[in-house]
Amino acid sequence: MKAKILLFFLVTGIISGASSQNTIDLTFTAVNNGAYIQLDSIKVMNRTQSGSVMLYWPDTTLAYQITPGDQLLYIGYTMNYPVGVGSITKKEKEFQLFRSTPNPVREQSVISLYLPAKGLVKMMVSDIRGRTIANVDRELDEGPHSFRFRPGDEGIYFLTAWWNGIAQSIKILTEGPTIGTKCKLEYIGSNHDKQSLKQSQLKSGFVVQESGILDTTDHDTAYTFQFATNIPCPSTPTVTYEGQVYNTIQILSQCWLKENLNVGTMINGSLNQTNNGIIEKYCYNNEPDSCTKYGGLYQWSEMMQYTTQQGVQGICPPGWHLPTDEEWKVLEGAVDSQYGIGDPEWDLNFKWRGYDAGTNLKTTSGWYGNGNGADLFGFSGLPGGIRDGDGGFYLVGFYGNWWSSSEISYGRAWRRNLGYYDPGVYRYGGNKTSGFSARCLRDY
Helix, strand or coil, X not given: CCCEEEEEEEEEECCCCCCCCEEXXXXXXXXXXXXXXXXXXXXXXXXXXXXXXXXXXXXCEEEEEECCCCCEEEEECCCCCCCCCCCECCCCCCCEECCCECCCECCCEEEEEEECCCEEEEEEEEECCCCEEEEEEEEECCEEEEEEEECCCCCEEEEEEEECCEEEEEEEEECCCCCCCCCEEEEEEECCCCCCHHHHHHHCCCEEEEEEEEEECCCCEEEEEECCEEECECCECEEEECCEEEEEEEEXXXXXXXXXXXXXXXXXXXXXXXXXXXXXXXXHHHCHHHHHHHCCEECHHHHHCCCCCCCCCCCCCCCEECCCHHHHHHHHHHHCCCCCCCCHHXXXXXXXXXXXXXXXXXXXXXXXHHCCCCCCCCCCECCCCEECCCCCEECCCCEEEEEEEEECCCCEEEEEEXXXXXXXXXXXXXXXXXXXXXXXXXCC
């Protein structure tokens, strides 16, 4: 039996220039296609100042103190614990023992604790009659740590953890006694370990879900995170735009068009697209059927409709926008089985990143040599090839390339690349005169 550990990630920017300190409340909840979901933990990361803080359910409101100079704040949920954000008003330096997940437990569950300083931790599991069933003594470093619990013959257990003279206890229920099985408590590891907790939980038989939103706010805000995936976006299963019907796909808190954009008038690949009031597109090898299959290919400026403001609507339908580089990172972390949202892995460039995000984003067919696509989340990435800056067409069937709306320099912008047999996702700067595919993301 696999249990879902619900994690969430939010990126929010605090507007700079405040004349004095001001506290705002950020409140979080979650749904799965309309059904309420209990959040497990909430992480807040300040990307500008390289700090973070954690909330754990039932604490789902964060008081954040805005000070002059605050720029970009990420808020998300993961099982990592705080490394400090300065002005966040939370008790960050306390010994804490968190509930078993799942609880009730059938086969196994994960129990996490946080140490404010290095020290000896004693953990004891007892039954309802007070008998000691299992125990662990371990010297642990400051930070978050996780243990795996396996039940035995009893229906109710009590787990107590001691550190520095402080004791905390939790009650663990089972779905039914496991006759003939011995109760076990074993150390999994620290979130400071190189292996991500997401990976260790997967190996422990759990499914980890991370959901993310990018936002900017300077006032009290309530956020609802979506945990449905691989279904049409609730309330918006299709979008009709410029005479064409597009399907939608919900990937946690992001709602994407399921197909590449195919909007505009086809022009020959030897020509540059121009700001003439008409949306222009390239079709691979100048064949209209290629646009039907793979969508159009666009130069960055044409796709952006001649603005450089990231996250604009551009050539997308109303209510949708061109994804930013950071929104691509959220998608990658959501679909990868080892590197979660906000992991430093996604900030790398000019290399294949992630463990299997590329595999999980690609279609199961249509790639050279049948590829390795699993399409686990319904993104259905296709190998549409490119229109190079010299006017030629290359690599259809081998690679798919998608623009972001984030500019690097006057002549380059961030893009994503999926390869026919590469498990990761490549992030690097593309020449704006090249022609790549475009996807749209629904406004939050």
